[in-house]
Amino acid sequence: MRYKAKDGVEVPAFLYLPRERKGKVPVVVVFHGGPEAQSRPWLSTFTQYLAVEMGMAVLTPNVRGSDGYGKSFRAMDDGVKREQSLADIGATLDYIASRAELDASRVGVYGGSYGGYMVLASAAFYPERFRAAVDVVGISSLPTFLRNTQAYRQELRRVEYGDERDPEVLKVQERISPLNAVDRIKAALFVQQGANDPRVPQSEAEQIVKAVRARGSDVWYMLALDEGHGFGKKANRDTITMATFLFLEKHLGTPSGGSGR
Numbered sequence: 001m002r003y004k005a006k007d008g009v010e011v012p013a014f015l016y017l018p019r020e021r022k023g024k025v026p027v028v029v030v031f032h033g034g035p036e037a038q039s040r041p042w043l044s045t046f047t048q049y050l051a052v053e054m055g056m057a058v059l060t061p062n063v064r065g066s067d068g069y070g071k072s073f074r075a076m077d078d079g080v081k082r083e084q085s086l087a088d089i090g091a092t093l094d095y096i097a098s099r100a101e102l103d104a105s106r107v108g109v110y111g112g113s114y115g116g117y118m119v120l121a122s123a124a125f126y127p128e129r130f131r132a133a134v135d136v137v138g139i140s141s142l143p144t145f146l147r148n149t150q151a152y153r154q155e156l157r158r159v160e161y162g163d164e165r166d167p168e169v170l171k172v173q174e175r176i177s178p179l180n181a182v183d184r185i186k187a188a189l190f191v192q193q194g195a196n197d198p199r200v201p202q203s204e205a206e207q208i209v210k211a212v213r214a215r216g217s218d219v220w221y222m223l224a225l226d227e228g229h230g231f232g233k234k235a236n237r238d239t240i241t242m243a244t245f246l247f248l249e250k251h252l253g254t255p256s257g258g259s260g261r
Contacts, residue, residue: 001059003098005091007084009076012069013061013092014041016051017101024103026252027057027096029122033113035077035160038068046241054249057102059095063088063118079162080172089122093129104129106252109187110244112136112230113200120178120208123187130187132251134244137193137200137229140208141180142173150198182211188251190220192240194227220247 001013018025028050032039039060050056062068064085065077077085097104107130111119116138123133139145143164146157162169174180189212193205202223209221222243224236231237 001095003091003095005087007087009064009088009091011061011063011088011091011095012066013059013095014039015099016047016058016060018051018055018057021055021101024101024106025055025057026106026108027059027102027104028248028252029092029096029107029109030058030060031063031109031111031115031118031122032060032066033111033115034067035065035114036067036074037114038062038066040068049245050248054245056248056252059092061088061092063092078160080169082161083172083176086121086125086176089118089126093126106131108132108134108248108252110134110136110248111138113138116200117142117178121176123185123189124178124181125176125184127184127186132190132248133185133187134190134247135192135205135208136231137197138191138204139200140204141177143170143177144179144207145200145204146173148201148203153199179208179211182208183215185212185217188220188247189217190222190244190247192222192231192244193224194229194231195223195225196228199229 001015002010004010039062047058050058096102109119109122109130116135119133119135120140123130142161146164164170164173191205191209193202195202209219212219231240
């Protein structure tokens with residue numbers, strides 16, 4: 001699929017639909033990490049379970065900054081241009097609303113690492129349009145992430161996100177950091193983190209969880225003490241995956257007439 005943001009940038013995406021459905025189905029938007037990565041139509045057991053067993057649609061956008069569409073597209077979110085790239089979230093929601101078989105009132109979002117940042121940005125900057133958000137080892141504040149990620153990665157990441165030591169760049173980073181807009185978040189939130197993550201440190205998860213809970217909202221939070229940037233051990237992966245399915249089912253429901261479980 002391809003759809004345009006309001007500034008004219010075209011967003012490529014893949015849409016997975018349940019084969020058996022009656023009426024509108026819930027949607028889970030899955031943002032890839034990187035940010036210079038690319039969603040491809042490979043076999044994903046996560047996507048298949050959502051579509052086949054839970055009767056949900058899955059939409060995987062390649063927002064600006066993604067690999068695979070040329071150097072200009074890949075550079076469209078570098079530094080302070082990342083603020084404009086958030087328009088792709090709105091374009092994705094508008095696309096969902098344009099499809100008769102998709103329920104725009106039941107949309108969830110899932111992503112890891114930079115995809116986790118996009119999850120939190122979705123919940124913070126489009127609060128009325130998401131019901132559930134699953135943040136896996138995601139960035140909650142660009143400045144704190146850049147200061148606290150391992151030293152060997154800092155300069156590389158500053159090329160991508162901008163140098164937080166520049167006051168003008170810092171202003172933009174603060175403005176687009178979900179942590180600073182936590183009072184706007186309405187979606188149910190599930191944060192997942194590895195305690196030994198050298199890339200996106202545990203502090204990124206802890207600060208968003210603390211801030212949301214301080215507002216009186218519940219947050220599911222799962223911290224794996226023996227994991228790093230993601231969940232590599234099968235026992236942990238099985239636990240976190242099933243918890244994610246339960247969370248999405250609780251907040252998005254199952255479609256009437258869908259295949260269900």
